[in-house]
Amino acid sequence: MDALVAQLQMQFRDYTISLYQQGFLDDQFTELKKLQDEGSPDFVAEVLSLFFEDCVKLIGNMARALDQTGTVDYSQVGASVHQLKGSSSSVGAKRVKGLCVTFKEYCEAKNYEGCVRCLQQVDIEYKTLKTKLQDMFNLEKQIIQAGGIVPQVDIN
Amino acid sequence: MAVGEVMRMEIPAGGDLTVTSPELHVLAVDDSIVDRKVIERLLRISACKVTTVESGTRALQYLGLDGDKGASHLKDLKVNLIVTDYSMPGLTGYDLLKKLKESSAFREIPVVIMSSENILPRIEQCLKEGAEDFLLKPVKLADVKRIKQLIMRNEAEECKTLSHSNKRKLAQDIDTTSPSSSSSSHDDSSLKDFPSSKRIKSESENLSSLL
Numbered sequence: 393m394d395a396l397v398a399q400l401q402m403q404f405r406d407y408t409i410s411l412y413q414q415g416f417l418d419d420q421f422t423e424l425k426k427l428q429d430e431g432s433p434d435f436v437a438e439v440l441s442l443f444f445e446d447c448v449k450l451i452g453n454m455a456r457a458l459d460q461t462g463t464v465d466y467s468q469v470g471a472s473v474h475q476l477k478g479s480s481s482s483v484g485a486k487r488v489k490g491l492c493v494t495f496k497e498y499c500e501a502k503n504y505e506g507c508v509r510c511l512q513q514v515d516i517e518y519k520t521l522k523t524k525l526q527d528m529f530n531l532e533k534q535i536i537q538a539g540g541i542v543p544q545v546d547i548n
Numbered sequence: 549m550a551v552g553e554v555m556r557m558e559i560p561a562g563g564d565l566t567v568t569s570p571e572l573h574v575l576a577v578d579d580s581i582v583d584r585k586v587i588e589r590l591l592r593i594s595a596c597k598v599t600t601v602e603s604g605t606r607a608l609q610y611l612g613l614d615g616d617k618g619a620s621h622l623k624d625l626k627v628n629l630i631v632t633d634y635s636m637p638g639l640t641g642y643d644l645l646k647k648l649k650e651s652s653a654f655r656e657i658p659v660v661i662m663s664s665e666n667i668l669p670r671i672e673q674c675l676k677e678g679a680e681d682f683l684l685k686p687v688k689l690a691d692v693k694r695i696k697q698l699i700m701r702n703e704a705e706e707c708k709t710l711s712h713s714n715k716r717k718l719a720q721d722i723d724t725t726s727p728s729s730s731s732s733s734h735d736d737s738s739l740k741d742f743p744s745s746k747r748i749k750s751e752s753e754n755l756s757s758l759l
Contacts, residue, residue, distance in 0.1 A: 481686045
C-alpha cells in the first residue's frame, strides 16, 4: 500500500507542477488551496465547479451577442468577457484569463473575426482546464483511497 | 488588547444590554458568484461572520436602507465592515459607498472597495468618498488579514478615545503608526500613503462628534 501511495503522490506532484509550468494555473490557484482544510476539504473543487458553470453561461452570452445578424453590440460581448476575466483571475485559470485580455482588446476594436476566434479559443481552453483539473482531483481521490494524504506541492 | 474585550455596548430601546462579540460581521457585495464564494471563504477563515449579497441594491435592502421599515432585526445583524466590488451592474461599488456615507446610520461602517483594475483615479475617488481601503483583485488571504487588522485597530482606537478623551495623544499615536505591510504580491505602493492619511481624517471626525 505504501509503495502505491508514494507512487500516486509522485504522480500527483508531477502533474500539478506541469499544470503550473504549462501556464494552466497560476499563483491564485495556490492561494485557493490555502483556503482548503479538514473543515472545507472540497473548497477548491467547489469554486472551480462554480467557475466552469460561469464559463458556460458567459460564453453562451458572448456567442449570442456575436450572433446578431446586423450590428453586433461589442459592449455586451465585452461585458461578459470582463466578467469571465474576473472569475478566471480569481481561481488562477491563467490561460483563460490571458485569452480574455486579448478578447477584450478585440471587443474594443470591434474586430469581428478576432472576437469569434477568441470565443472559440476560450471555449476550448476552459474545457481543457476542466479535464486537466478533473485528472488532478482524481489523483487526489486515489491517494486518499489508498490511505495516503495529498501532499503540499511547492511550485517554486 | 482592548479589541478582545468589549468593542461596543448597545442599549436598544427595549432595555436589553447587548455586548457585541469581538467577531467582525462582514457584508460582502459582488455580482460574481465565484468571487462571492472566494471572499466568503477568505473572511470565514479570518474568523469573521460573513453575509454575501449579489448587488448594491441587495446590500441596501439587507441594511434596511432602501426605505423598507422592517429594520427591527438590524441590531442582531450589526455589520462591522462592508467589502464591495467596484464594477457591478446597476449600483456600482462607488454608488453604494456614496449612499452609505450619505446615511447617518451607516456612514461609520468602514467600506473597502475591490476591483480587478488598478486605476489610480478610481482608487483616489473611492478613498476621497470615504472608503477605508482599496483591494486589487484577485483578493488573497494576506489582503483580508491586513484589512481585518486595520478595522480592528480602528475599533480599538475608538475605544481608547472613549476612555481617554485625549485628542493630542491619539493624534501622536496615529502619526507614528505605520500601516501594516502587506505580503500581497500586488503593486500597492500607490496605496501606502492613503490608508494612514484616511485614518487620521476619520479619527478627527470621530473625535469632533464626541466633543
